[in-house]
Amino acid sequence: GNQMKAFGALLLTVAVPATSWATTWDIDGSHTTVSFKVRHMMVTDVRGEFGKVEGKVDINDKDLSKSNVDVTIDVGSVNTRDEKRDGHLKSPDFFDAAKHSKITFKSTKVASAGKGKLKVTGNLTIKGVTKKVTLDVSEFTKEIKGPWGSYHRGATATTTIDRKDFGITWNKNLDAGGLLVGNEVKIMLDVELVRKANS
Numbered sequence: 190g191n192q193m194k195a196f197g198a199l200l201l202t203v204a205v206p207a208t209s210w211a212t213t214w215d216i217d218g219s220h221t222t223v224s225f226k227v228r229h230m231m232v233t234d235v236r237g238e239f240g241k242v243e244g245k246v247d248i249n250d251k252d253l254s255k256s257n258v259d260v261t262i263d264v265g266s267v268n269t270r271d272e273k274r275d276g277h278l279k280s281p282d283f284f285d286a287a288k289h290s291k292i293t294f295k296s297t298k299v300a301s302a303g304k305g306k307l308k309v310t311g312n313l314t315i316k317g318v319t320k321k322v323t324l325d326v327s328e329f330t331k332e333i334k335g336p337w338g339s340y341h342r343g344a345t346a347t348t349t350i351d352r353k354d355f356g357i358t359w360n361k362n363l364d365a366g367g368l369l370v371g372n373e374v375k376i377m378l379d380v381e382l383v384r385k386a387n388s
Contacts, residue, residue: 211249214382218242222379228371237269258296258309282359289316305329315355324348339383346378
């Protein structure tokens with residue numbers, strides 16, 4: 190009898206992998222902002238954002254390294270408060286939205302970087318070019334129960350890329366020296382995650 194009990198317990202342990210601690214969270218697009226800033230004419234930062242963002246995050250609170258991040262950004266949703274400029278950004282000079290309608294990020298490594306902080310390394314694909322980048326997550330909140338029975342978490346993250354690495358090379362020289370558009374692009378993410386009470 191005892192042997193059978195022990196065998197049963199062993200089967201249970203095998204059947205329930207450690208990753209069962211992971212919960213899947215959806216990115217709440219209406220409460221998530223992916224914004225960027227880039228230097229213009231060497232004197233000011235121009236900011237923009239992508240209005241449509243979706244994805245899933247598998248969070249393993251027992252072992253954060255077993256967590257996964259998968260984000261998709263709709264290039265056509267770019268908004269810099271200037272229609273002409275947005276049109277130029279969607280053109281082949283920049284993102285070439287007709288051919289490359291999505292920007293994606295898929296994590297390869299998640300590591301704790303202190304209380305409420307993470308380093309999330311992964312593959313960022315822009316304009317068909319994939320490069321490894323690391324997101325510095327400065328604020329990763331605990332879950333909060335919403336008034337309608339869902340659970341919510343937030344994360345704030347930043348990274349900096351060189352747009353030339355992704356084949357986005359368009360520029361114009363300025364008469365006084367320097368370039369019209371900076372090559373360094375700072376990306377900021379304010380993400381709200383949501384999961385239903387039963388997931």
